[in-house]
Amino acid sequence: MPSWKLVSGLFLAFFGSLVAVAGIGYAMVSVPSEGKAAALSENNVYYWANGDQMVATGAGQNRQNVTIDRIPEAMQWAVISAENKSFYDDSGIDPRGIARALTNMATGGDTQGGSTITQQFVKNTYLTQEQTLSRKFKEMFISIKVGTQLSKDDILQGYLNTSYYGRGAYGIQAAAQTYYGKDAVDLNASECAFLAAVLKGPTYYDPAGNQNLDSTATPQANRERSEERWGWILEQMHDDGHLSDAEYQKATAKYPMPQGRKAAKGMTGQVSYLVDTAKRYVLKNTDITEAQFDQGGYQIYTTFEKDKVDALAKAVKKVEKEYIDPKKRKQDEHVQFGAASVRPNDGAIVALYGGAGFENGHFNNNADTSGVPVGSTWKPFVLAAAMQHGTYKTDGEGVSPQSKYNGDDHLKIRNQDGSFVLNKDNTPFFQENESDQKWGYITLNKAMERSVNTPFVQLGMDVGMKHVADVAQRSGILKESFAGLNASFALGTSTPSAIRMADAYATFAASGKQADPYSVKSVKHKGSELPGFEKPRIKQAMPENVANNVTKTLENVIKNGTGTRAQELGRRAAGKTGTTDENKSAWWVGYTQQLSTSVAMFREDPKSHKLLSMNGTAGMDSIHGGDVPTQVWTEYMKAALKGKEDPGFPKAEKIGKIADGIGAPSPTPTKTETEESAPPTTAPPTQPETSAPPPPTQGETCAPFDFRCNDDDEDEEEGPGGTGPGGTGPGGTDGGSTSSPDPTNSEDPGNSRGNDNGGNFLGGPGG
Structure with a gap:
């Protein structure tokens, strides 16, 4: 045992060393001042992709x-x-x-x-x-x-x-x-x-x-x-x-509400949204606090390409000038656009359109916001899930897009056990199309071209909505933007951002390879490069042939379906329209191998931030993804791809087995692609469930202003020429907005109706 003298000596030595260290530390530190802190403050400098x-x-x-x-x-x-x-x-x-x-x-x-x-x-x-x-x-x-x-x-x-x-x-x-x-x-x-x-x-x-x-x-x-x-x-x-x-x-008599935000110097036009997007990406990928970041001294090298950003803003302004006049029409007030352009097989965000600019009091970034359901632009994920996972009838083998499903309006939807989907009050759930056209049993290809709702709702139920959600998430959609996995989930009740929609469609463009979207290539602080800004890892989100077959189907949307206005691009492209119930939003998401771009259009009450109907906007009965949003997309893509080659898309090999929906005529005749593109002939009779009560109203199933619950599926069945500014063709509409009364209840089928006469619209943090 050590003696008390040794213990005491060690304790005194230890205590003395602590005092010495404290004394040295006290002597070495300097007293700060706010003047010195202000002198050390610097600006943050943002750079375009070219430096x-x-x-x-x-x-x-x-x-x-x-x-x-x-x-x-x-x-x-x-x-x-x-x-x-x-x-x-x-x-x-x-x-x-x-x-x-x-x-x-x-x-x-x-x-x-x-x-x-x-x-x-x-x-x-x-x-x-x-x-x-x-x-x-x-x-x-x-x-x-x-x-x-x-x-x-x-x-x-x-x-x-x-x-x-x-x-x-x-x-x-x-x-x-x-x-x-x-x-x-x-x-x-x-x-x-x-x-x-x-x-x-x-x-x-x-x-x-x-x-x-x-x-x-x-x-x-x-x-x-x-x-x-x-x-x-x-x-x-x-x-x-x-x-x-x-x-x-x-x-305490009155809360002292401060004035609204004002744009900082240089934060005008689209630059304000580019800086906003890049800043959030930096904060998300580091442990830097907002206060620390705003003290300055950072150099942020972004993925944004100035010519493409300018081209996208120019396309929006051109279309706005042609169609939107708030002084002439009340329905043109509060119209907004959001758009994003992502490079497939990479994830780089090369351009975005976030709104009118901070200088005009619009601080919400429409390219990276949530709350706007995407409508029928969701249907490709349902088709991809069917081709990859099959249905309960195929024992895991994928489903061919030549499979036939009932496309008629006001259709009862079945669970996998054959029972009918019910509303909360145990009455039958009916899926609506935008029009009452008697499509009969049509192939999934044709249903996608014309954006008919009923086949995709039943297909989603047969595949399993969890598989649909998994495919969407693997493609790049954030899970937190999902609506409830009920019957209406197949029709776009979810609310991903424009950035995430462009990125997810880029997965189709890249033959199933997915990379998360990114806006910053590197960050330096006082000359030293910070870690955490490597390119996102590329993952195989789905089999190549599944993605290629989705692309083949979406090419036909442009050739023969609701997206014919995109033919003006003059090169091979694929895409999908989407419009929501009460015409509260309209989307077009389209791509080539080089670029995937989404465009959204909507009206929003500036005080309540609730979506407003676009019926009557631009002097049209309704706005559809196939007209105004597609025109913005086409104008932009023409400029963005000018002088670039047209590589087309990889060949889609035959996929899956024919697995028709219940009630389809048997045997199923084989059709050529030419026959498949022809107008429908007389359709077989629909299911005999036509005497049931009418579909539930929004008041019965939806909470007011619940965007995830909006009747928001779509049945875009527009023929060449489209509706609205593109003329009136023989086709139908991108109808079928869906409404999910209880987004958290997968047993509640929701309520869906059509509303997209030939076009589609946008969505919402991704990035």
Whole structure:
């Protein structure tokens, strides 16, 4: 056993070494200042795919320091009451909070620990805010030194001048101008409490919303969070004696709603959405915080090609000028477009169209937003699932697209056990087409060309909606955008973004090879390249021949079906239209081997953010994916592919077995492709279930304004020439929007009706 002298000596030596280390650490660290932090602030610089500079933006553009006498006392007490009540009495550090943070970091737990205002000021002045033991020790030493060398007013001034308030605003002066258009000194107590609430986290407490950073940060949710914390802070100020009863009553009388966002310098036109998309990609692929990123010093090299971005914007503007006139027609108000263009076999986003631009008050990126159902553009995933997995009748062997299904309107849908799908009230579920044309039993190829709903709903049930969902997800659609896996799932009740739809169709273009979409090739910080920006891995999402057969069918959509307007491209292409119930959206997604591009068109109430009907828009009875969206796509693709070769598509080999739907005439005659493309002849009789009750109305099955529940399937059966601006052909429509009354209930079949007389439309975070 060691003697007490040895133990005592070792303890004293250990304690002495700790004191020495602490002394050295204390002596070596310097006291920060907000002036030094501002001087270190830099812009972020974004570059086009070819290396040319796109725009510079960041902390260097929206940062000002003010002295404590220019900061209202209400602002000072708001942050003290909310964050550090003992500020004027403590030493500048929270020992228990630091110990908790160090313990958590050592054990792999939550890295966040309680911090005083002094510690937060110290942290704000460092551009790197990594959660490490060494940084925590440095923060502790600096905080102790700051507490002994700076007055409390200097510390509080420094904290308020270096904090991030969101919207690119650093410091209380920039925040006051950004949110209220006034100097900090003129803020009232209610506004001060709001800005103190925003410090909790601008992404989730700015009532303007930040859905581009987090889909849960909606304007409504953020307003509720902000108002709750604002009220709590004022209550704390009152309880702490910093607001009199009269001042408290006045401050809480009305929530001080800030002004809307304004475009930062250089953030105009499509550049605003390109920067938004690239920024979110950086934050998603690193542990950099938004506040840290906005402090600047990053060089972001994007995948965006300027000529293609300009061509896409030009195509939208040309079509808008030709068809949309809000001064002439009320139905033309609030019309929006969203579009994205992705390189197959790579995933690079080369162009996107996000809206009218930040400078026009449109901050939501339409190319990468959710909430707009995609309609019949979903049907190719149903066909791909059938060709890959087969149905319950084929023992795992794929289904041939020459298989016949009943295409008549108002059709009962069967479960795999032969029973009929029922509504919640146990009445029979009927699937609707847009028109009541008697198609009889038609091949899946023909049903795709004409976008007839009933065959694909029954096919989806026969395949199994889980297989359909799996194929869509493997193709590039995010699972969180899926609607409920009920009968209507086959008809596009899901709400992926335009970027994700373009990427998923790129999987067909690349013979089944899928790569996640990406917008950033590399990022440098102060000259050093950051990890995490390698190209996404290419995966074989589906068998080559499955993808090639889907492409062959979608080529016929352009040749003979609802997408004939795309023939103006003058080269081989494939695509699909999609339109939703009540004409609330219209899509066209099409591709060549070089580019896959999706275009969406919709109307949205700017206050409620609910979709509005486009019936009457552009002077047409209804808008379809095959007319206006397809025209935008064609104009863009002409420019984007000008001078490029036309490689066509790989040959599609014969696939699957004939597996007709229940009731199809037997034997099934073999038809040539020429015969298959001919107009339908007299159809066999439909199923004898025609005396059942009418289909449920939206009020019976759908919650109002539930986009995932919208009657949103489509039966696009438009002949050459189309409907609307393309003329009126012999075909039908892209009808069949679907409605799923309970998207979480796979047993609820939903409700679907047709509404797409020859065209289709868009969708929504992907990226």
